[in-house]
Amino acid sequence: MLRVLNFAHGTFYMLGAYTTYQFVQWVGGGPGLFWLAALGGALAVAALGGLVERLLFRHLYGKEELYQLLFTYALVLILSDAAKMLWGTQQKSVSRPPELSGAFTLFGATIPSYNLLIILLGPAIALGFWLTLQRTRVGRFIRAAALDRETLGALGVDVDALYTWIFMLASFLGGLGGALISPMRAITPGMDTEIIVEAFVVVVIGGLGSFWGTFFGALIYGQVLSFGILFFPRFSIFAVFALMAAVLMVRPWGLLGRPLQ
Amino acid sequence: MMARGALLDVHAIETAYGLSRVLFGVSIEVHPGECVCLLGRNGVGKTTTMRSIMGLTPPHAGRVLWRGRDITGWPAYRVARAGLGFVPEDRRIFADLTVWENLDVASRAARGGGSKQFSIERVFDLFPKLRELTGRNGGFLSGGEQQMLTIARTLMGNPELLLLDEPSEGLAPIVVDHLGEQIARLKRDGLTILLAEQNVEFSLALADRVYVLEKGALRFSGPASALRDNEALRHELLAL
Numbered sequence: 001m002l003r004v005l006n007f008a009h010g011t012f013y014m015l016g017a018y019t020t021y022q023f024v025q026w027v028g029g030g031p032g033l034f035w036l037a038a039l040g041g042a043l044a045v046a047a048l049g050g051l052v053e054r055l056l057f058r059h060l061y062g063k064e065e066l067y068q069l070l071f072t073y074a075l076v077l078i079l080s081d082a083a084k085m086l087w088g089t090q091q092k093s094v095s096r097p098p099e100l101s102g103a104f105t106l107f108g109a110t111i112p113s114y115n116l117l118i119i120l121l122g123p124a125i126a127l128g129f130w131l132t133l134q135r136t137r138v139g140r141f142i143r144a145a146a147l148d149r150e151t152l153g154a155l156g157v158d159v160d161a162l163y164t165w166i167f168m169l170a171s172f173l174g175g176l177g178g179a180l181i182s183p184m185r186a187i188t189p190g191m192d193t194e195i196i197v198e199a200f201v202v203v204v205i206g207g208l209g210s211f212w213g214t215f216f217g218a219l220i221y222g223q224v225l226s227f228g229i230l231f232f233p234r235f236s237i238f239a240v241f242a243l244m245a246a247v248l249m250v251r252p253w254g255l256l257g258r259p260l261q
Numbered sequence: 262m263m264a265r266g267a268l269l270d271v272h273a274i275e276t277a278y279g280l281s282r283v284l285f286g287v288s289i290e291v292h293p294g295e296c297v298c299l300l301g302r303n304g305v306g307k308t309t310t311m312r313s314i315m316g317l318t319p320p321h322a323g324r325v326l327w328r329g330r331d332i333t334g335w336p337a338y339r340v341a342r343a344g345l346g347f348v349p350e351d352r353r354i355f356a357d358l359t360v361w362e363n364l365d366v367a368s369r370a371a372r373g374g375g376s377k378q379f380s381i382e383r384v385f386d387l388f389p390k391l392r393e394l395t396g397r398n399g400g401f402l403s404g405g406e407q408q409m410l411t412i413a414r415t416l417m418g419n420p421e422l423l424l425l426d427e428p429s430e431g432l433a434p435i436v437v438d439h440l441g442e443q444i445a446r447l448k449r450d451g452l453t454i455l456l457a458e459q460n461v462e463f464s465l466a467l468a469d470r471v472y473v474l475e476k477g478a479l480r481f482s483g484p485a486s487a488l489r490d491n492e493a494l495r496h497e498l499l500a501l
Contacts, residue, residue, distance in 0.1 A: 137365065144355045144366045151353040154315055155367040156341035156418050 003146065003209065005065055007072040008052070009174050010196030011079045012045050016178025017187045018083055019044045021092045034097035038179035042172050049171020053164050061149070061163070076192060084189050091186040114183060121180065125173070126215050133211070142166055201240055205247050207257020216255065267326075268293050268453055269314070269345075269422055274323030274333075276306075276313045283309040285477045286323065291422065291455050296448050298468035298485065299457040300499060306477040307457035308350055311426050314455075315347045316340040342369070346420025350427045350457075352411045356400030360391055363399050363410055367417040384413040387443060405436035412443070422453045429460045437463055461499055465489050473498045 023037030052075065060068050095101075100114040133139035144152045145159055145166075153159045178191075185191075198221065206217025224243055228236030253259045269291040276284040283306045291297045299307050312318040314325055316337040325333045327343055341347070355363050364381050385392040388409040394402065402410060408428055415423065425444070429437045437460070444467055448454055458464035465471070465485050473481035481498055488495050 140358065140362050140366050144358060144362075147355045147357060148353055150317060150337070151349065151355070152366065153337045154317060154341055154347045154349070155414065156338050156369050157366065158336075158338045160336075 004057075004061070005068045005072065006057075006170075007069065007196055008075040008079065009170070010192040010194070010199065011076050011083075012049060012171050012174035013178040013181075013195050014187075014189075014192035015048065015079065015083060016041050016045045016175030017094075017182040017191065018087050018092070018178075019175070020179040020182045021087070021094050021187055024094050029095055029098070031098050034094070034183070037094075038176070038182075041179040041182075042176040045175025045178070046168045046172035049174075050164055050168040052171075053167035057167065058160065058163065076196075080189060080192055087187075089189055091188045093186055094182040096183040118180060118184070122218075123215075125176075126211075129173075130211055201244050204244050204254060207251075207254025210254060210256040210258070213254055213256030220255075266292065268328060269455070270326040270329075271310070271314060272324045272326065274310070274313050274320035274325065276309050276318055276320040278309075278318065283477050284313065284320065287474070287477070287479060288323075289455075289472055291453060293421075293453055294448075294451060295469050296444075296454040296456060296467050298464040298471045299455065299474060300459070300461060300464060300471055301474035301480075302459060302499070305474045307474055308426055309477075310474070311347065311424050311455075311457055314340075314424065315345060317347075341418060341420075344419075344421040345424060346415040346418050346422065347424045348412050348415045348426060348428065350430060352407045354399035354402065354407050354410055354414075357398060359396050359398055360402070360410055361395045363414050364417050367414045369418045379416045379419050381417070384416055387416075387446070388413050405432050405440075408432060408436075408440065409443075416447075420452075422455060423447065425454060425456045427457055427459065429458065429463050441466060461488075461495065 018041075020038050020041035023040045024034065027033045027037055056071070056075075060071055096112065096114045100112075100117060103110050103112045104116070105111070131139075133142060141152070141157060141162055145157075145162055149159050177195075202217040202221050203214050204217075205220060206213030206215070220243070221240055224240050225236055228239035232239070247254060251257075267290045269289070271287065271289040273286040273288050274284055275282065275286055287306065287310055289297070289299070289310070299310060301307050309318060313320045316332070316335050316339070319334050323333070324331055327340075327345065330343075332340055332343060335343075337347075355366070358366070361381065364384060368379075368381070370378065390406060391409055391413060394406060399407065399410060412423075412425070412428065428440055428444070432440065441463055444454065444456070448467070454467075456464055456467065465488060468485040471481070471483060471485045471488055472479055475498075481494075488498070
């Protein structure tokens with residue numbers, strides 16, 4: 001939205017998982033404590049994101065995208081090494097919160113309750129975020145800043161501070177993603193690049209800068225990948241990249257994106 | 262020459278874009294309640310003067326004093342909060358925001374309150390056309406409507422001094438006349454105005470005092486009547 005390309009977002013996701021793991025180690029896995037740990041993890045990542053924006057990222061606004069790309073890639077390398085130093089290269093795991101450790105059966109398949117929560121939480125967060133953008137004053141500030149930083153500043157809005165908050169919010173959501181996924185998968189040092197490649201495919205399919213494009217891009221990505229695994233297991237990964245290539249050929253700006261002026 | 266009680270005192274500012282210098286020591290004073298006009302042809306530095314005052318393109322020499330306080334080099338949002346409202350030449354409407362949203366993001370209470378605060382309602386009274394367009398996206402307005410919206414938007418911040426950069430540019434003559442009436446009304450309501458214009462007739466009808474800029478420096482300053490009544494002088498200073 002803000003025409004900022006942040007490859008370190010996947011790293012924030014990974015750090016969200018690691019910090020959640022760390023908090024679970026500290027507070028234990030009793031009832032309710034997982035949620036506290038997840039929130040703590042996401043907040044820690046948000047704080048890191050704010051720091052990164054204040055000290056480093058803000059010098060890159062208005063510069064070529066290439067600089068943002070190089071800078072955030074450097075950040076990916078630094079932070080992933082830092083994570084390896086802190087948590088080692090062995091994979092870590094977090095158990096599901098006891099209140100959602102059960103499972104239920106749907107069409108003969110057993111689905112853990114926790115997965116259902118994640119499935120519901122995704123659209124809920126997307127909708128909540130969209131409503132914030134459309135219906136609140138802060139949302140209007142964010143949309144105006146994305147269109148014209150300078151003018152919004154001349155109207156008396158401290159756009160620098162606004163950007164720091166937006167960046168923190170984005171980091172929080174990235175960290176929260178990692179925190180919530182932590183009981184469902186192994187926490188490994190490579191999960192940052194894994195997710196950022198997936199996210200990149202998703203936004204290219206959906207349209208860079210398009211809110212609902214990203215949402216539907218993610219759904220399409222998931223379906224293509226899952227049915228790919230079901231029908232052509234060997235080509236499932238190929239299928240999503242083929243889809244991305246096809247989208248790029250037909251609509252280079254993505255399904256719901258807008259062509260560059 | 263520093264007059265007492267000047268609201269805005271711009272003192273010998275020099276401003277450059279990168280290596281190209283645009284202003285060579287421009288000094289301007291604006292007193293409370295005045296409408297001061299900055300006249301000059303295209304490219305003589307009117308917009309740069311406005312942007313320098315506003316902190317959007319800070320001058321590298323000279324000072325900008327607001328109520329006697331040095332605001333040179335302040336970021337634009339602080340300058341705006343101190344009571345200066347800038348209406349840019351290219352209007353800069355937030356195209357994907359509605360008229361109402363454009364006004365809302367700019368609304369800010371005046372320092373120290375006061376009863377004559379601008380609200381969306383009051384701004385609609387001033388520009389009734391905007392009331393009909395509340396829900397329309399800014400990008401879908403005509404040039405004249407956008408000009409009204411950009412002035413209305415700046416008023417939402419309750420400025421004490423309005424910096425108007427070429428408001429008449431690109432508008433049909435009848436729209437320009439209408440705009441002139443609105444600006445005159447704002448002035449009657451006690452707003453102080455600094456107007457940059459190429460349109461001599463339009464600005465002399467509104468201005469109390471005039472500065473004429475040429476190649477980044479002042480060529481003339483005096484009462485608007487001096488130019489109004491003296492066609493030879495007007496011709497000498499401003500003929501294309």
